[in-house]
Structures are given as C-alpha cells and as structure tokens.
Amino acid sequence: MDSSNLQQPGIFAGLLAIIRRDLLLAWKRPGDVLNPLFFFAMVCTLFPLAVGPSAEQLTFSGPGVLWVAALLSTLLSLNSLFMSDYEDGSLDQMLVSPQPLPVLALGKTIAHWLISGFPLVLISPLLAMTYRMPSAVMGILMLTLLLGTISLSLLGSIGAALTVGLHRGTALLSLLILPLAMPILLLGANTVSLAAANDVYGTGIWALGAYAIASISLAPYATAAALRISNE
Amino acid sequence: MWKFFHQMASPPYFYRLAATLIPWFAIPGLILIAYGAYAGLFLVSMDYQQGDAFRIIYVHVPSAYLSMMAYMMMAVGGGIGLIWRLKLAHAVGAAAAPLGAAFTFLALVTGSIWGRPMWGTWWEWGDPRLTSELILLFLYFGYMALRSSIDDTAKADKASAVLALVGVVNVVIVHFSVEWWSSLHQGQTVFKKGTMDADMRIPLFAMLIGFSFVFGAMLLRRLRTEVLFRERRTRWVRELVLSPEGGK
Amino acid sequence: MEALAMGGYGAYVWSCFGLAFIVTVVIEWRGRVRHNEIYRDIEVRIKALEERE
C-alpha cells in the first residue's frame, strides 16, 4: 500500500478511503450487517402471524408489508451511522480533515447503504416469495427497494447527523425521518402493487430514480452542515 | 436599507416595535374574521351539492393555508438565520412552530368533520389533502421535538433550521406523491376547484386575510417572548425589568 | 333557529367554528402565560442580584 502521498489526495481518494474503512469496520463486526436483516425478516414474519395465512390477503398486502419492513429496518440501522465516530473522536478528525466534509459524509452513507440497504435488497425476493409474489414482480420490487434504500440512507444520514450526541437520539431520529420518508414508501410500495396488478408502473420508478439522484446530490451537504452543528 | 434591517433586528428595538405592532395586526384581523364568519355562516347561500356543510371551508381553508405558511416561515427564517447569522430569524422558527402545528391540527379536524357528512366516515385516506396535512403535522412534531431536545439555544436554532429546510423540500414532494397515490385509488376530494361563486369567495378572502393578520399578531407576541428569553442576560433586559413602568 | 340548524349540518358547522375559536384562544393564552412566566423569572433573578450588591 502506498502511503506516501506527497500531494494532497483528491476527493475521490478520500471518498474511497472512508468507504473502505467503514466496510472494514463492518467486516470486523458482522452483527451490524446482520441485525437489520434479521429485523427485516422478522417484521415480514409478524404480519402473516397477525392477519392469518390466507393467500389472497398476503398477495394483496405483500408489497406494502415488505416496504414498511424495509423502511423500519433501515431506520433502525441509521442510528449508529455517526454514533461511534462521535464517541471516539473520529468525527472531530473528519471536521478538520482537508477533505470536504460532504464528501466524507457521502462516503459514510454509501458504506452504510452497502452494509444495510444493499443486503436487504438482495434478500427481499426470498421474503417476497413467502408472500406469493409472482417472480416477474420481484424484479420491480428489487429495483424499487434499490432506489428507495439509497434515498432512505441519504435522507436518514441527515437525521442521524442532527441527532448525534443527543440522549434521546433513537426515538427522535424516527420522529424526524419517518414523515420525510413517507413519499419514498408511498412511491415504492404502490409501484410494486401496480406491477403486481399488471398495471402501468413506470411513473413510480422514474419518481424514485429522480428522488435518489436528487438526494445523492443534495443530502450530503445537509448532512455535513448538520454534523458541524451537532459537534459544536 | 441594510441599516433599516439591522435596526429592526436589534432585539431591544424589535421588542418595543412588536408591542406597538400587535394591535395593528390583531384589530383589523378580528374585524375581518367577524365579517367573514358572519357572512360565511348566514349571508352566503348554501352550496347546491353540499348543502350548508360547505360553510366549514371558511375555517378549514384559512387554517390549511396558515399551516403551510408557518412551515414556509420556519424554513425561510432558518435559512436567513444560517446564512446571515441573524438570531431574530431563528427566533421566528421557534415562535412559528407551535402556531403552525395548532393550525395544522385545526385544518385536520375541520377537514375530518367536513368529511363526515360527505363520506360517511371521519377519516378518508383517499383524500390527498388531508393525508398531506397529516404528514405536515408529523413534520411539525419532529421539528418541535428536535428543538426541545437540544438545550443550547444557538445549537437548537441551527439544527432545527437545517431540518426545516430539508422538510420544506419534502413538503412539495409529499404533495405531489400523495396526489399521485390518491389518483391511483380513485381518491375523492370534497374541495373542488373553480366551483365557487363570487359571493362565496369574498367572505373566504376576508377570512384568509383575517386569519393571516391574527396569526401575525400571535407570532409577534411569541417572538417577543423568544427575544426576551434569549436576551435574558443582557443589559437592556435588566434595564427594562428595573424601569418603573416595567416591560411586559 | 332554522338558520342555526343549517339544514341538519348545524352540529358539524358549529363545532368547526367553535373549535377554531377554542384552539386559537388556548394557544394565545398559553403564549401569554409563558411570556409572563419568563418575565417573572428574569425579574426575580435580577432583583435578587440587585439586593446582593
């Protein structure tokens, strides 16, 4: 590994470095990756237990349940996004780093998504199967979850940055982020339902894509501003 | 021009100015509301479809309007506060949030009461405006919860300003996505556009302006409280309190 | 009396107007109470400081 940067490394190097570090940290603590997945699977199990195993009902409510479970599971994992950095002083180091803070915040969020959002997208067909979702619809489910979890992670990073260091962080984070996340849930779940009903579902995909692009380009700035404020 | 703004924003000046301004907002506002309410309740002839139930718009629409205006004010105030470090602008957010939440609540409840004879149910998920209004209420709750959980006022100001700015972008997205969603489910709304006669509209305008004026008066009063609290350690507050006439 | 009944919708219409009135009054009253509390706290603190000097 070349560690003799005689020049100031560019922002792309910084972005990759922080993604790599966070992935390495997650690798050393696999619980952080697995807990949201278990949570996702368990919420999906709760529903048939509560309303009964009728196939018709499960097919009808499957997209909604899967999406709500994905939203809650992402929210659960977001709380720890900046927590350990705040506690061990890494956040201070990020703030005085020559790398722009939005880049570092984006890197951390990307790593978070790779750890919690992406595996969730990968296992979603498995759970969708138990809800008797036709395999043709599963592609749409995965696509909406892919776009949706990216937006959720980015949106949630703003909330995590605002609440880092507060005592009642977890409950507060949900209170801040859930109303903001409602459009994503609404677009995602309804698009899958439309696809399941053989209806036109293009609008929702485009809207989710637009949301994801807008949040990639805007959310890191809000997160950076929030981190500066929270760490004062 | 800049000098004027700076003088406006100086806390002791604003504290006194607001006290003189309050009646100038409150009295015209109350007169307009009195006229609008009387006309809306008794003078305007009833809607041929909805009967007399449509008279609820005279409180529902102004409340819904103010619920969104208050959120806009929080966001604009927060933005100004972050960029120009104007403490008074941050105080606007703190003062407007509970008022906005109250009017959002009012818009929700009146909408629900109106829906009861129309839909036969107190709550209709298919109505996009009520759903958006409910999400707006949650946004207000989040804003106030964040504010109250940060002890340091300066920090609470900045953090909640960021939240309000993110939230205001989201309000627009909520609006469009909920419209799309309700169109999928053949959602119905009782508020139809362009079906109002002029004689129905004039009292509604009176109510809108009247509510806005009264809101202004209430906001100014709360701003005075915020200014007093934030400046409690300063010399001018000390002199104000010790002066023989007091400064409530 | 018939005007007040609003063709059967009276209860709905009047409860809306009444609620609007109550909510506005309550929120304004709470605002005033808070203002007076803060003013009194400041007054007590400053007068206590004055006396010590």
Next chain:
Amino acid sequence: MTAKLSANNLTLIRGESCLFQGLEFALNPGELLLLEGQNGSGKTSLMRAIAGMLSLESGEIFWNDMPVSGQRQEFHGALVWLAHRTGLKGDLTLVENLRFEGSLRRQAKTDPEVIYERLGITRLKRLALRSLSAGQQRRVALARMLMAAVPLWLMDEPFTNLDREGRQLVMDLTQEHLERGGMCVMAAHQDIKIASPIVRVRL
C-alpha cells in the same frame, strides 16, 4: 500585522458563560503557542475554535493573513489535530488506521517504519487498537501526527496517559518540529521545557 497564524478580538460564549473575550495572538514559524489555564477555562474550546469546529461570537482567525473561514480546506490541509479522544478506530489495527488517515491528507516522506520505531510501537503494528493501553494508543495518535506533512500541530493536552519517557518524547518531537520551521498550538496545564520561542495565552 503579519503572522502565519493569528487571531484578533476572539469572543466565545458557551451556553451561559463567556469563556474568553477580546483574545488575540500571533504565531510565526518556529514558535509554540501555549494555552495555559485551569481545567474548564476554555483551552479546549479555543483549540476547537482555531480548528474551525466552534463558531465564535466575534473575531476572526487568520492563516497567512487571510480569514480561515474563506479557505477552510487549505487551512485544514495544513494542520493536524491531536485531541484527548484519539479519533482512531479500536477495531482496526495500527496500520489500518494510519493507512486510512494517509489517504486523506498529504504525507511526509519519512518511512513509516522509522516513525513506528521512534515511538516504540513497531511490535504493536498488527494488533487491534482496542487491545492497546491508553498510553500506547496515544503513541499511535502521535504517529499519525508525524506522518502528516503539515506545518501546524494542534495538541490538546498531549501529555495525558503518557509516562515520563513518553512526555519527554512529545517534547523532543515538538522541539524538532519547531526547529524545522513548524508551528504548534498546545494546551497544557503543566510547564513544558522547550528551547524555542513560546507565545503564552493565559485563559
């Protein structure tokens, strides 16, 4: 007024209390800025304000006679921050931690092995930081500082958790850095023995 790092009329209010008011200093290459004061007198806050982490009530900090607020990235590229909390990850090894830091900022030409040897941490290279003592972790943080090729060191209580030998090492390293034309801002509540010119700020 020309100085590499300077400040005028700094006022900082935290919560209810005013930590300092109208504070000024000027620092040139080869000089040490020593912040003295009791615990809780605002030494750390002043350091954080210099690093741009706290917003000041009034005043401005200048780097090359230009306000830091207008050149934050350049200024941060010229400093390292050694704080009470090391900012290193306990789950990662020494090398993994320092490699990450190395990808963020410009690095010195010195061979890392030489630096490890000097600090006496060569044997600890492959261990997770969590398993090291507080003093050893401190030495890793010092290694990060030495590996960065920057003129300005911000050191908040650099002697905590270090034994006598370690404290002497910090003083030697600081001395060498200053002799090379570097600058230091140090908050310490014990006296330090350094031959270079010292600018004192009493809080």
